[in-house]
Amino acid sequence: MIRALSDKFSALRLALAVALSLFAGLASLPACSVEPDEVLPDAQQEALAREISKQLRCVVCQNQSIDDSDASIAKDMRLKVRELVVQGQDEQSIKSYFVERYGNYVLLRPPFDASTALLWLMPLILLAVAAIGIAVALMRRQKTLKNNTEAPLSAEEQDRLEALLHEESKS
Amino acid sequence: MMRWLFFLPLVVFAVLVGLWFWGLNPNRDPNALPSQLINKELPAFALPALEGSGSPALARSDLSDGQVKLINFFASWCVPCRAEHPHLETLAKETSLPIHGIAWRDEPAATLAWLQNLGNPYTRIGVDQKNTVGLDFGITGVPETFIIDAKGRVRYRHQGPLDPRIINTVITPLVQALRREAEEAS
Incomplete structure (x- = not known):
């Protein structure tokens, strides 16, 4: 009786351990807001787009990158980044595309100039x-x-x- | 040396007080994002018209016609736009200032219903459903209003709804100044 009970407990414990580790694994995945339909088919281009998105500030949520933000305007900006990546533009020119429109504010890492x-x-x-x-x-x-x-x-x-x-x- | 150091905390405090006064100034808006477009030519764009509104489409080439004008980004889902709308109506009715509208991230049918319900103050309307032109203007939300000079350059950007105070103290004086500027140039 006691034997059977302890077996049941150990099975329960195992299940709990598996569930917890699964949960921890999921929780440790990087949080991002890129929706499946935004992802580029070319993995290398997508990686570049993600890299650039992480450095651009969402203009309505202030302390989130557009990669992290769920705001609709951040989605527009992510799509624009991908459009420019597909056009073959490099990281610097894509960033300056956004700086031309939104100013240095849009860069999460401020450039070194007189004001900074x-x-x-x-x-x-x-x-x-x-x-x-x-x-x-x-x-x-x-x-x-x-x-x-x-x-x-x-x-x-x-x-x-x-x-x-x-x-x-x-x- | 020692005597000078004695006053150092006082100096630091005075500097901090100065910073605090600057920071707490009620007229300072830490969220304000100055437009990058001021005094610059707008990039080329051509937006489709809003079917059924009676207003023609809006393109970049419509902006350098020698007239001072407003461009107002709006959407039917935007509550501050609704608050702003009667003031745009008044401006359109009582002045000769053309107001062009850009329907931003909105379903054309919803925009049309909204304008039919509230009135259409716009000379031209461009439909920017996918925020392509919005990004070129550096839009962060609606409503936003731009003052465009006779040569099609952006001279002023206002974020948020227009109200009589802004219209009387900023918009109208600037429009008049820009009109004088255009007359002198021609």
Whole structure:
């Protein structure tokens, strides 16, 4: 009886494990909104189209790429990307097609130019400021340590110190 | 050196306050996407007419006819377009400004029913069911309105519904200025 029950449980456990791993497998698939009818027959062209779609921002959902977005305008943009890929245009010219119409805003990775220089260089600037700050602090500490080293005790002072210590240990 | 550093937090704070004032300015719209088409020629396009509307079709070549005009992207499924519609009707009736409509991502039958129901303020109507011309205009949604100068260049883009305030403070003055500009040039 107990034997039969435990068999049943192990079968259940197995089924649960299989279901869970299946679910985890599905959940770990990359999320994308490309619909089956959009996919290009040529796998290489489709891969290029996906690569470009991931770098273009959906203009109505702000922080999603058109590859991730379900917005109808994102679908239009994905189809346009595929149309241009099929025409044989390369990644750069397809991206500039969209930049001409929507501005640099449409690129999820902003290009380096005068208006974005501060954005791109900020990590380096902060690093430099921090390095200078630490260097100044270290130098200042060394200076104070040097100033604090006092002259060694004279013979007279040494005698007095020993006498005091002696007195203390006696009592 | 030390005395200068003492004021550093104050300086940083002042800079931040400046940033906050800039950021909280009620007239600043962080979502605004400036049109890339300003002062540029529009790409060539030719859209089919809306059957039964009585308005002729709209093509790029209709735009450089020496007249200042509006192009209004709309759709029957778009609620703000419905709010905007009476103001377009008023503009069409009370001024000589041509308003061309582009029916964006809409079923022609639905567009037609909508116009028959609410009135048709458009001089020409182009049907852009697949958002081909919309992409060329950099459309992010409807309604959007463009002011086109006499030479067929885009001079202004308004996203969202037109209302009397926008029409009186932005559209009308700009249209008048562009008309003067066209007269001086000819």
